[in-house]
Amino acid sequence: MTELIKTPLHAMHLAAGARMEPFVGYDMPLRYPEGSVAEHNQARNRAALFDVSHMGQLRLMGEAADAALETLVPGDIQGLGDGAMRYTLFTRENGGILDDLIVSRVPGGLGLVVNAARRKHDTEHLRRHLGGRVDVVPEPDRALLALQGPAAAAVLPDFADLPFMGWREGEACGVPARVSRSGYTGEDGFELSVAGADAEALAGRLLAHEAVAWAGLDARNSLRLEAGLCLYGRDLDEDTTPLEAGLGWTLPKRRREERNFPGAARILDNPPARRRVGMRPEGRVIAREGSDLLDSSGEPVGWVASGGFSPVLGGPVAMGYLPVALVAPGTEVAFDIRGRPRPGRVVRLPFVPHNYFRG
Amino acid sequence: MAVRTYYTREHEWVRIEDGVAVCGITDYAQTQLGDVVYVELPEVGAQVARDGEAAVVESTKAASDVYAPLTGTIVAVNERLEESPDLVNEAAEDAGWFFRMELDDEGELDELMDEEGYQAFVEELD
Numbered sequence: 001m002t003e004l005i006k007t008p009l010h011a012m013h014l015a016a017g018a019r020m021e022p023f024v025g026y027d028m029p030l031r032y033p034e035g036s037v038a039e040h041n042q043a044r045n046r047a048a049l050f051d052v053s054h055m056g057q058l059r060l061m062g063e064a065a066d067a068a069l070e071t072l073v074p075g076d077i078q079g080l081g082d083g084a085m086r087y088t089l090f091t092r093e094n095g096g097i098l099d100d101l102i103v104s105r106v107p108g109g110l111g112l113v114v115n116a117a118r119r120k121h122d123t124e125h126l127r128r129h130l131g132g133r134v135d136v137v138p139e140p141d142r143a144l145l146a147l148q149g150p151a152a153a154a155v156l157p158d159f160a161d162l163p164f165m166g167w168r169e170g171e172a173c174g175v176p177a178r179v180s181r182s183g184y185t186g187e188d189g190f191e192l193s194v195a196g197a198d199a200e201a202l203a204g205r206l207l208a209h210e211a212v213a214w215a216g217l218d219a220r221n222s223l224r225l226e227a228g229l230c231l232y233g234r235d236l237d238e239d240t241t242p243l244e245a246g247l248g249w250t251l252p253k254r255r256r257e258e259r260n261f262p263g264a265a266r267i268l269d270n271p272p273a274r275r276r277v278g279m280r281p282e283g284r285v286i287a288r289e290g291s292d293l294l295d296s297s298g299e300p301v302g303w304v305a306s307g308g309f310s311p312v313l314g315g316p317v318a319m320g321y322l323p324v325a326l327v328a329p330g331t332e333v334a335f336d337i338r339g340r341p342r343p344g345r346v347v348r349l350p351f352v353p354h355n356y357f358r359g
Numbered sequence: 360m361a362v363r364t365y366y367t368r369e370h371e372w373v374r375i376e377d378g379v380a381v382c383g384i385t386d387y388a389q390t391q392l393g394d395v396v397y398v399e400l401p402e403v404g405a406q407v408a409r410d411g412e413a414a415v416v417e418s419t420k421a422a423s424d425v426y427a428p429l430t431g432t433i434v435a436v437n438e439r440l441e442e443s444p445d446l447v448n449e450a451a452e453d454a455g456w457f458f459r460m461e462l463d464d465e466g467e468l469d470e471l472m473d474e475e476g477y478q479a480f481v482e483e484l485d
Contacts, residue, residue, distance in 0.1 A: 285399065
């Protein structure tokens, strides 16, 4: 077994009493002594600090990096203004999704943040398809911290004017950082990309604020689930199209008309037969990923892609895929949990309203 | 005489109270699991076999099987866990008990660990 990679904040996690677990090759904090639910509520009510340095940061450098990237994603990258960033998808010829990512306009090119589990794949994908047109420059020495929650703006007042999905370079607590108004919790907050060598100083200064406390990957997952946000590998994969996943909003008009991204015809000419939905099981039993979804006659018709406990709702929530005839909110559906059908129904996403700062 | 608590290698505890065995998961187990958000308990009247599946405990992270520490019949379950599964975190070896069972053979108790033995067992795991 190869040794797990430690992020620049690893020693701080151990000192904070974190329970660590291997996650796509990294030794990451699963939770801290306060516990996952307390950490989740910290992000909903105050501000939680996450080490997400395992995420892949890389740059695409070159004059036409935006046009080049558009050959691999359906998003409007050429229209991305200075200081703006956008959520988009690497698609493939069958219309499936290779990864989801965040793209920002940077001087001389683009900045990308991709999933840890897909970093190697995405880097090779970019080099194979765009190698002659842009320089693909991984940034393995950078750390990424996420400060999430309604108190985040008061902790970083110098960046409180940034709108949701905006970013700029500046000093955060005296540390040079690329600060964006973004995150993966549904809350207001920031992501801060810093040199690995500066990560401990930044984390220490953020944690010195009385509103801020560590949160681990377990809380990060329950937060994104409540917010109805997709996790690659669970809610999105190589055989799921953006329209099936409810991500049609990531395909702007110009790109739909140009039809020049991988899988465009498959995606645009085939109305989806199944859709991602939110669901609430009755009672407290948790429907976890992989559980079958059953129709009223008990036939398996879909599956749970992400499921867990919602601390805000005090009960279970799930996202999964159902035939389009069964996706209307209120539709009854059963969850096959350990061989027993458990009743539930389709509900609107997100489970907990987003609290983004729109400026 | 102090009430004796017995322990299994699967991190369950057993205490004999009023002639029946009270069973739950250990404090060590709950710290390993993290926040408990759901407990699926057996039916009263169910026959359970030693080391057979008897309950499921779900943390925020995952579902884990809980095994019957001994062979016998379930005579009561802790209904408070339905609304307050967090009792397992707060008081795993007391108010967070899972079920009570009538034992087929009290002699099986002799094969379980005592508190000292369990502490030594857990220390080796860490």
